[in-house]
Amino acid sequence: MIYYEDLIPGRRFHTASHTISEDEIIQFARQFDPQPFHTDPQAAKASVFDGLAASGWHTSSLTMSLVTSCELKNVANGLIGMGIDKMRWPRPTRPGDTLSAQIEVLEQKASTSQPDFGVVRLRWTTHNQQQQIVMQLETAIWVARRPTQTAAE
Amino acid sequence: MIYYEDLIPGRRFHTASHTISEDEIIQFARQFDPQPFHTDPQAAKASVFDGLAASGWHTSSLTMSLVTSCELKNVANGLIGMGIDKMRWPRPTRPGDTLSAQIEVLEQKASTSQPDFGVVRLRWTTHNQQQQIVMQLETAIWVARRPTQTAAE
Numbered sequence: 001m002i003y004y005e006d007l008i009p010g011r012r013f014h015t016a017s018h019t020i021s022e023d024e025i026i027q028f029a030r031q032f033d034p035q036p037f038h039t040d041p042q043a044a045k046a047s048v049f050d051g052l053a054a055s056g057w058h059t060s061s062l063t064m065s066l067v068t069s070c071e072l073k074n075v076a077n078g079l080i081g082m083g084i085d086k087m088r089w090p091r092p093t094r095p096g097d098t099l100s101a102q103i104e105v106l107e108q109k110a111s112t113s114q115p116d117f118g119v120v121r122l123r124w125t126t127h128n129q130q131q132q133i134v135m136q137l138e139t140a141i142w143v144a145r146r147p148t149q150t151a152a153e
Numbered sequence: 154m155i156y157y158e159d160l161i162p163g164r165r166f167h168t169a170s171h172t173i174s175e176d177e178i179i180q181f182a183r184q185f186d187p188q189p190f191h192t193d194p195q196a197a198k199a200s201v202f203d204g205l206a207a208s209g210w211h212t213s214s215l216t217m218s219l220v221t222s223c224e225l226k227n228v229a230n231g232l233i234g235m236g237i238d239k240m241r242w243p244r245p246t247r248p249g250d251t252l253s254a255q256i257e258v259l260e261q262k263a264s265t266s267q268p269d270f271g272v273v274r275l276r277w278t279t280h281n282q283q284q285q286i287v288m289q290l291e292t293a294i295w296v297a298r299r300p301t302q303t304a305a306e
Contacts, residue, residue: 035221062185088235089236
């Protein structure tokens with residue numbers, strides 16, 4: 001189990017990787033972001049993306065799936081995001097790209113209202129197989145503190 | 154067609170609505186956010202969510218699909234988000250919730266490097282059927298300026 005106390009600023013976690021197919025890109029986009037540069041390889045060539053590109057929401061959701069299967073999945077009360085800031089997609093995700101993410105602890109802050117919890121700010125960075133950044137964000141998660149051990153009587 | 158010049162601060166757009174099913178919530182979460190409070194109605198009852206809740210990434214992606222089918226889909230060069238800030242989920246999306254979104258133009262800024270484009274900052278707010286906010290974010294989009302008309306010779 002990972003508790004608030006374990007998430008020291010500077011600590012890093014690394015996820016596994018996932019290779020995204022053209023089919024996955026098109027299927028996600030048809031459901032959630034049906035714009036031609038995400039759904040139609042031909043039309044995408046004539047767009048600002050110069051070829052099929054995954055919806056940014058797909059890149060971000062896929063990163064979530066990578067994060068939930070890395071060591072951070074052991075956070076005691078689950079990975080509960082309070083919000084997202086500074087989410088950027090410096091370059092598009094392309095069919096065949098292999099994505100993986102790194103999570104860095106930025107800051108810890110104990111809750112004043114709920115002494116059993118704290119807020120931990122993280123930066124997620126998602127790279128492709130060429131180590132180019134395809135997504136970055138900052139998030140704050142709500143994390144349980146390690147239970148105090150009562151001395152044995 | 155909607156151009157930069159049409160996106161005056163204060164202008165609002167309203168999307169259609171979508172009713173989300175338990176199956177949709179579980180299917181999205183299994184793929185992108187497989188935590189018990191998003192995938193298992195029984196386990197979710199014992200969690201901080203006190204019942205099944207959609208992944209925040211699902212609520213946000215669903216909002217994208219609503220935005221791409223509202224009047225804003227007519228933005229000349231497509232809806233190209235440069236980034237997302239201040240994304241929050243003040244309350245969870247539940248099975249059976251009917252979501253719709255409102256988009257408000259916050260700010261316009263002409264591009265200094267590319268005179269045919271500008272940046273428009275928008276706030277998206279997603280409500281459930283009880284008019285409670287389930288998601289809010291701010292985004293900047295990259296928008297073509299209206300082409301200058303050349304006088305006929």
